[in-house]
Amino acid sequence: MTQPPHNLTALGDFKPSNIWQTHINSIFYGIKGPLIHNHFQTYVSLDYRLAHALANDFYTHAKNQQPKNETWYVQEWGVGNGNLAACFLSHLREIDSENEVYPSVHYILCDESEEILKGVRANPRLQEHASKFSTVRIDAEHLNCFRPSSVAKIISNEIWDDLATKVLLKHQGLFYEEYLCPFLDMEAIPAEKNIFLEQFNNKDLTNLAQLPPFLDAIHWERDFQRINLDDWPFAEILKAHAEEFKDEIPMPINVGAFSTITKAKELLGPENFGYTSFDYGMKTMQDLNQEGRPYFNLYGGQYTFMVNFPLLENMGRSIGFTDITREYQNQFVQKDLGSEAISLVDLMQQHPRVAEMPPWDRDILMLSTLHALNTVYRSPYSGKLDYPAMEGTPKKQRKQIAQLSKNLSSRGVPDTVAYVTREEVLASLKPLRKLGYREKDIEAAFQSPPPPVSFVHIQFST
Ligand SMILES: C[S@@+](CC[C@H](N)C(=O)[O-])C[C@H]1O[C@@H](n2cnc3c(N)ncnc32)[C@H](O)[C@@H]1O
Structure with missing residues (x-):
């Protein structure tokens, strides 16, 4: 364990990285809402080409079929400013010149932040499709409000890197997990220390939003503690995966993404067009084993982990997805554009x-x-x-x-x-x-x- 600078106060105890990461991210999104894009850009927040490629693919699959119960439900998890949904619906409406598909589509935007959903409902491009979408406030790791087998298509862009992620390190046949602890200079916070600590630990968004920005001033200390992989979710898959790890390289284990893939399997109906996700991370085992590659990132206080795609593919197969495509994102766009x-x-x-x-x-x-x-x-x-x-x-x-x-x-x-x-x-x-x-x-x-x-x-x- 390293020593934090003397002037800093611990905001809690050392905990597994997924615990503090999700705590910080729900404060980040809860306070900022659509202003998140002042801190980072995504490939869908202003551009339309990924959304159009998804709409073209959806149209090709749906045009010769009838949805069960009259409606094709499309869900998006982790929706940002709603631009992906808006461009998907606009393009679908445009290419569907015979009105075969667009009239039967209903697009459900799911996000855990009410601030984000408020921004989505005010998005003028999405308002053009007023009766065709709804918003649901829900944590993507606990999507318990939808009927099994009721959804035709699920989409997410850059949400897995925000969801719970543990970090695993192999050393001479033993396994270690990363623990984190946040520290802050309390002099910079115009609030009494104990009151602030209570607000921070209870995720009191209303009061935390009144304070000057503090998330990006958090100093993170790390520590690695010995663990037994048998105690982790999907232990057998993980153990097989970890056989291929090079020693001493921190490997993200995206347990929140596991939950979404498992839920997608349950929600997708008999006629479905799959769960499509775009994210930032390591595509191959060779990328995972690349010495010195980053495994986390901080954007204005938001805490993201890189995504371990080979592991997620193994996970998906183990729960019954039989057809899994893994490719660079621009390859997906290229196929759609033919260029x-x-x-x-x-x-x-x-x-x-x-x-x-x-x-x-x-x-x-x-x-x-x-x-x-x-x-x-x-x-x-x-x-x-x-x-x-x-x-x-x-x-x-x-x-x-x-x-x-x-x-x-x-x-x-x-x-x-x-x-x-x-x-x-x-x-x-x-x-x-x-x-x-x-x-x-x-x-x-x-x-x-x-x-x-x-x-x-x-x-x-x-
Ligand atoms: C990096 S932003 C990406 C937004 C959008 N998909 C894009 O690419 O522009 C992550 C989004 O996921 C949402 N989010 C983060 N954690 C979540 C969770 N546990 N459940 C549901 N939504 C979550 C955030 O509120 C935010 O809208």
Whole structure:
């Protein structure tokens, strides 16, 4: 165990990482609601291409079938700002020119945070489908309010990394589990120490929301304690999986994701189109065994763990899913678009000077790259990307960022992580060259091998 800095106070005891992680995350989402996207972006919060690929797939499967009890229930678990649902429904309505599928669909958005669901109900793009969706406040690890065999399709994007995750370490044939303890400088909190500790431990969202932001100031101490794998859920599967572990590498064991996969198996009806999940983590055993790869991340206080996809696939098979697809997320998008696709930020990362640029010049390059792509790109949705200058940006660059941001097209590339195709990039070659991109940089963006922690698509079907 390490020693925390002297001025910090422990907010509780050392506990298995999943306990503190889920505690912190429910405070984070409970306080912030839709403002979560000030701390991180996702591939669905502004872009539409993943949602459209899902809608195309759903339409292909549903158009020649009749739903039991007249309705195709689609559920999404962990819904953010509701943009995935809105783009799914809008695209489905558009491609369903014969009205065979869209009229029978009902989309249920499930989330444990009421603040998040409030934001979803106010989403104008989703309001266009007012009678076609409902919201349910529920913890995705305890989805006990739905009838078994009642759902046709389940979708989630970046929820598993928020759900309960234990961390396992193998050392000379013995197993150890990570324990965490949060510490905070109480001087920075304008509340009496014991009152704050009570509010923090009881997840008193109303009072915690009145305090200045404190989640990102938490200092985490870690410790590893000996455990017996026989005491863990799905012990036999875990033991077989752990046989392949290299010593001393922390392995995330996403027990919350296990619960969702088990629940999906129970909820999916006789005619169903599977459980599709997108998340961030290790796709292969080789990625898991890569020394030094990260296994957790903190975003504005939110505590996420990388997802162990090989283990989740084993889990899914053990409970009866017979058809499981595991691939990089962009492969899923590419198949739908019939063209190679990368995220815009992946293109920018290949710019020959990006590594040496100060952050504000990188912002200017990103905005200029968006302008270059926007000469050819046309989004089916209208919406202007908000791109404020970050703190510390010098005056001259701040002005430039404001100008570039103001002039962005409302039908342009919707996000800095939005997917763009090879054709769209090549058609923008002239303005991209002016920004310093060379053809070989563009080629490299499309051909870079995926890192050991990547965005992955997995689908469980029977
Ligand atoms: C990282 S955000 C992703 C949001 C959205 N899917 C996206 O990709 O933009 C995680 C979402 O899951 C929700 N969430 C986190 N833990 C949850 C839980 N235990 N049960 C239900 N929802 C949860 C959060 O409130 C949030 O909406």
